[in-house]
Amino acid sequence: MSLPPPSSDTAALVTGASSGIGAEFARELSRRGHQVVLVARSGDKLAELAAELGAGAHVLTADVGHPAARAALPDRVAELGLSASMLVNNAGFSTLGPVAKSDPAAELNLVEVDIAAVVDLCSRFVPGMVERGRGAVLNVASTAAFQPLPGQAAYGAAKAFVLSYTQSLATELRGTGVSATALCPGPVKTGFGERAGFAEGDFDGALPKVMWVSAADVAKKAIDAMAAGKRVVIPGAVNRVGAGLAQLTPRALLLPALARVHPGLK
């Protein structure tokens, strides 16, 4: 398995390309010669990135939390004279705090962006890839996918969904020329912590330095894993060990310990 080759009529569609890991996916794919379709709500940031990347970068401003905006994406890509040879479902965010104090609208928006958009866009773009016998999907989960996460309950469950869904998709796609890979990063310095509402130092300070991988390295490792046709990639040796231990530790021990230290439950 290898990545679909770059061409004048194909592109990688990257959601959440306006910052953090998504912007680095766009940079790395562009560096490897692929055209990129940049999707997010912040059109100004996407335009800035497109200017940096040059003529092979295209901007489609969209809120992937809205079903109608997602439904419009295939036609908008076709209007650019392109088909999506790669789909990177990266847009995502977390809420923070106990469910008992949660905002229902924010929780449902998380489900739309972190779960529904992944499923919807795979359903819309994978059939064309299978028809053409070539394609690659990357769905961004998290190391939070490997155990429940009290304090970010909806986020942990959403990422567990993405991991499970992508592993099934990868298995179904065997022999079609299309791959699916779940990316499970540990902590990465981006706008993520602030957007979730972590207090200054709580996100960075709560997790040991050895777990942190830069957004550029995460993107590079993820694209290498896609190219190798891997089902799951966890950047960073410490995070791989942590994910293994999280799956093996009895929930009765692990969950109270996680709840005790989670900044969202203080």
Ligand SMILES: NC(=O)c1ccc[n+]([C@@H]2O[C@H](COP(=O)([O-])OP(=O)(O)OC[C@H]3O[C@@H](n4cnc5c(N)ncnc54)[C@H](OP(=O)(O)O)[C@@H]3O)[C@@H](O)[C@H]2O)c1
């Ligand atoms: N940073 C970490 O520690 C970490 C760890 C594990 C997994 N992840 C995952 O990595 C992915 C990227 O996050 P990041 O760390 O790069 O955070 P980030 O810097 O906050 O980037 C999030 C991206 O998602 C986009 N987005 C959010 N809601 C959207 C919506 N409704 N429609 C379209 N785009 C939307 C944002 O763009 P706009 O605001 O412009 O729409 C932005 O481009 C997420 O799925 C996150 O869960 C992050």
